[in-house]
Amino acid sequence: MVISHALGARIKRREDPRLITGRAIYVDDLNFAGMVHVAIVRSPHAHATIRSIDTTAARRAPGVVAVWTGEDVKARCGPLPVGPRIKEMKAPKRFPLVIDGVVRHVGDPVAAVVATTMDAARDASDLVEVDYEPLPSVQDPEAALEPGAPILHQDLGTNVCFRMTYGGGNVEEAFAGADVVVKTRIVQQRLIPAAMETRGVVAQYKGGELTVWTSTQIPHVVKTTLAETVRLPEHEIHVIAPEVGGGFGSKLDVYGEEGLVAALALALGRPVKWIESRRENFIATIHGRGQIDYVELAAHHDGTVAGLRVRAIADLGAYSQLLTPGVPTNTGLMCCGCYRIPNAHAEVIGVFTNRTPTDAYRGAGRPEATFLIERAMDLLAAELKMDPVEVRRKNFIPPAAFPYKTPTGAVYDSGNYERALDKALERADYRALRDEQAKLRKQGRYLGIGIATYVEITGLGAVAGLSGGNWESATVRVEPTGKVTVLTGTSPHGQGEETTFAQIVSDRLGVPVEDVVVLHGDTRAVPHGVGTFGSRTTPVGGSAVYVAAEKVKDKAVQIAAHLLEAAPADISTDGARFTVRGSPERSVEFKDVARMAYKAYKLPAGMEPGLDVTHFFVPKERVFPFGTHLCVVEVDPDTGEVTFRRYIAVDDCGNILNPLLVAGQIHGGIVQGLAQAIYEGVTYDDEGQLLTGTFAEYVVPQATDVPAFELDHTVTPSPHNPLGAKGVGEAGTIGATPAVVNAILDALAPFGVKDLQMPITPRRVWEALEGNSASR
């Protein structure tokens, strides 16, 4: 595809003027006359029965308008969606407040207090007296599988939500015939997505319409599912995602509070607002990762991989949210990475525990898959005393093999893994780095070089838990004056599609980018949509815009031809005007064509008036971005401190629509990935109390914690969409974690340290070295 003046250009973001001046409106910035505020009473126990709830004192407190418990919810609300419905999955129903008298994690919502001010609501919520009878709880997903473990959902009779297997070939034979087998157990610690804007909901019922403003990535899905939860016809519900301050998957959900606030607005007849506190955000918004992976890799002496065996135990937390089971199953699907592994088997088990539910967090199952295979490749290299680069090269799926089907069932669209690797090595001057490493080791300094080659899957969405499938919608409407309005069903919240989608239209129609406005996140404005997640917005949503714009252009050409009394095939256009080829004097301006499309008295026979096309784009197949990340660290063996020396990322996301925005996605992604490697990790005590409940204990990286990045790309367009784009929102996160961990373990190789639990804090490094000090 030709990258034009508009597509592929480094165009400044059109969203920015409102954001940098403080004029953008997020949910918490909304205020309406008569608005009341909600505070939620949450369980302080990981597992308990509710003996009784006494709301008398709270009801009498100043400013209190209503107090709801599970009884009120039972009377007024249907269930929240639980999905995706994978084979033989056992999932409990969930509701906006606990209705069955059992709380199952710290933070489970028990009651809601509504008052005229936020402070009054919070104060009164302390007066709700809940009498709990604590039950034994289970924190560890492996312990939850043991016979006799406390069962979270008695009606299910088990803590196992689902078991899935992936694989093909003959794994037993492959292992039996292999020269070496490396094994490891990986703990993917839980992470807190921690979008800077917490969640929040405002709802108002007025004139027969329920309007819900919510900080979400999927407004249309929220609308459809709310119809059931608040029992209102869907066409009376209007959902708006205003400015949304980051999501990373944590707002790819339909949460109890969305149903609760909507139901309260209906019942009270006043605008109702709930804003999540940071503390709530850490216990009541989903966590990410939470997986224990047993990995075995079998290979021959020359480094050729013969087989892979994975057992992944996923800590789902207390409930299945919107997409919870879809996360670890991604790990099963993608665990073969960039390699031709003829025999592979992955078992994925989803287990309930007495913790905050987990769900999609940036990468959603692919970081876990990439981490396990990239660690295994490094262990194999060490075992065979081969260079980690050579082991990878030996096993890469070659470019000629695409489309390539993995034994786990993924069909990779296109790729050239070696090209990305070579580019990263060249940029790093890999040989020189290895020499430097050897030299420094002699001086007692420990340099580590970590490589991760990844392939991931994007364009997801066809899952039963969502009201939408794997499509995305776009409307391109040329107004009678020639200006263009684009409606997209995606719901950007920082990714910048108001800019990139305008670029696509500008490229197709030839109009200036400034003449295009992109609207999103409003279910009354945008007919239907799925949302922004899974790096799908550009490849799926952008392709919808592309096709809609093409159709608009076709129609405009036909109208122009008719006006100029020429054949459509003879019309050429530069965007501003349509001209009959060979007769430059016979031309008509784009805006006049637009005007005539609506005036409609001189249209080709049978043509409908208007210049407005809606297209639902369904990708033929999934697409698979890939790349190589190379990280160089120095580890101080005396303090355990890790210092970044370089970070090189070569990513292939297919065609790039706007390099400025792509770089931003990769930077942010890398930081979340490296944070998992060395900074972030949720910890609970044995009672299920969160020990990392604020930014002071849960270390989200600061500007001083991260390196400068060196970015580069290879471009392998996807054959599955007209943009040739693959998506880039999660690539950085997926590549970064294993690159950093491999670098640290490479630095520590002389000490015989083979594995370290993430986050690899100075203390963990130091302790590992103490244990291995003999080898120094």
Add this chain to the structure above:
Amino acid sequence: MLIKARINDEWREADVWPGASLLFFLRETLGLVGSKNACEQGECGSCSVWLDGELVCSCLVLAAQAHGHEVRTVEALATDDRLHPVQEAFIQTGAVQCGFCTPGLIVAVADLLEHDPRPSETIIREALAGNLCRCTGYAKIIDAVKIAAGRMQK
């Protein structure tokens, strides 16, 4: 209690309860919603404003402490539709994604450059360590600071 403060060059007064934070006073009482509330614990910098020319987390300062004093917020930086050089630089480098941390960062960067017109990268990173951004990885923010510093010299 009645709070009277000079906010962005204008004397404003309003009644708030004695425990109210300056952030609450600005956002909820005066409707200046540019300063953001992301933690209410002094840990993220999203609520950064100037109190008598000094950079503070407005969530940690009581509204009462601003009584009789001068407060400047992000809303004061662009004048007559002319952006502040720091704002221009943020657009130029692509330093904004979801924008929630941005007002606080813009204030913090403007404050840094008032005190140190030519900060080194290390100083920039240290000065901004109190401002969390979950989206950008900071790289482009740091580029923006350098560009703004260069422009403000001229």
